[in-house]
Amino acid sequence: MATALATLMSWPAVSLSPHPTPIDELSRLRAAIASAPAPRLFMKRDDLLSFGCGGNKVRKLQTVIAEAQAQGADTLITCGGLQSNHARATAAAGAALGLKVVLVLNGTAPGTPTANTRLDLLFGADVRVVGRREDRTPTMKAIADELRAAGRRPFVVPLGASTPIGALGFAKGVAEIVSAGIRPTVIVHSTSSGGTQAGLIAGCALLGVRARVVGISADEPASSLGHTVADLLDQMAVRLGAKRETIAGEHPIEIDDSEVGAGYGLPTPASAEALELTARREGILLDPVYTAKAMAALIARLRTGAFRAEDTVLFWHTGGQTGFFT
Numbered sequence: 640m641a642t643a644l645a646t647l648m649s650w651p652a653v654s655l656s657p658h659p660t661p662i663d664e665l666s667r668l669r670a671a672i673a674s675a676p677a678p679r680l681f682m683k684r685d686d687l688l689s690f691g692c693g694g695n696k697v698r699k700l701q702t703v704i705a706e707a708q709a710q711g712a713d714t715l716i717t718c719g720g721l722q723s724n725h726a727r728a729t730a731a732a733g734a735a736l737g738l739k740v741v742l743v744l745n746g747t748a749p750g751t752p753t754a755n756t757r758l759d760l761l762f763g764a765d766v767r768v769v770g771r772r773e774d775r776t777p778t779m780k781a782i783a784d785e786l787r788a789a790g791r792r793p794f795v796v797p798l799g800a801s802t803p804i805g806a807l808g809f810a811k812g813v814a815e816i817v818s819a820g821i822r823p824t825v826i827v828h829s830t831s832s833g834g835t836q837a838g839l840i841a842g843c844a845l846l847g848v849r850a851r852v853v854g855i856s857a858d859e860p861a862s863s864l865g866h867t868v869a870d871l872l873d874q875m876a877v878r879l880g881a882k883r884e885t886i887a888g889e890h891p892i893e894i895d896d897s898e899v900g901a902g903y904g905l906p907t908p909a910s911a912e913a914l915e916l917t918a919r920r921e922g923i924l925l926d927p928v929y930t931a932k933a934m935a936a937l938i939a940r941l942r943t944g945a946f947r948a949e950d951t952v953l954f955w956h957t958g959g960q961t962g963f964f965t
Contacts, residue, residue, distance in 0.1 A: 660684045679950075743774075826955055899932070
């Protein structure tokens with residue numbers, strides 16, 4: 640395990656956000672939703688990552704872009720929805736590192752760009768809009784082929800930077816919990832493409848944080864998302880030269896899809912309440928697509944006494960608050 644940890648912490652990464660993010664105790668929110676006795680409640684503030692409006696995608700991009708640079712890339716191509724946080728973070732990274740960025744976003748192009756789409760353009764990305772999610776991958780391939788023919792060196796970053804290398808970038812972030820002296824027994828976060836959850840599981844296992852990692856799905860069924868996380872863990876183990884059980888931890892992969900509601904990006908009554916409660920009790924903004932749904936699931940568990948009084952629950956805020964302004 641020591642060798643795998645050393646490999647993880649020395650994994651090549653560009654420096655986009657070198658500063659650790661705060662861990663805040665949510666005492667007023669806890670008092671509003673949990674009857675005594677209740678666990679202590681903390682929040683890891685990756686919404687405050689010091690780059691490109693923050694968010695979990697920044698951690699993953701630091702290792703993925705290092706991989707791209709090692710291959711001599713001069714252009715990043717990636718995809719997402721029109722309000723993709725990952726696309727915005729990639730656009731910002733390209734601006735900071737002198738790389739051209741092409742974004743393939745699905746949806747209907749707005750007359751006036753807002754929120755993340757507006758930021759994509761501000762950061763200088765070349766934005767291409769396609770009609771359907773299914774159109775994104777073939778369009779990225781076609782763009783990459785065109786750029787190669789023109790003498791450029793493109794690197795395609797998969798959706799959410801949720802590759803084994805991206806997940807290793809997120810795993811490094813668990814060291815910030817250890818340094819802060821917080822020992823959570825449960826970590827709750829939003830999950831969609833699986834990289835953040837795989838990174839948290841591996842980081843906790845390698846750094847001795849014996850927490851259950853509970854992913855709250857924003858869109859995918861728990862069964863399919865669980866397979867994605869498991870596959871990422873398998874591939875991460877290979878890159879670290881470790882056995883899978885070394886990085887998979889002692890807990891099963893845990894995904895809750897009860898807050899998906901009508902689908903991706905569509906608020907539920909519970910997520911709307913969670914967004915408002917967190918804002919009014921703690922002055923912290925969640926986003927309606929990911930973190931509000933994750934907080935809704937956490938609130939539901941607190942209200943039903945799903946945690947022990949001696950637990951320490953950490954909500955990992957994965958950012959995305961720019962989505963509130965669409």
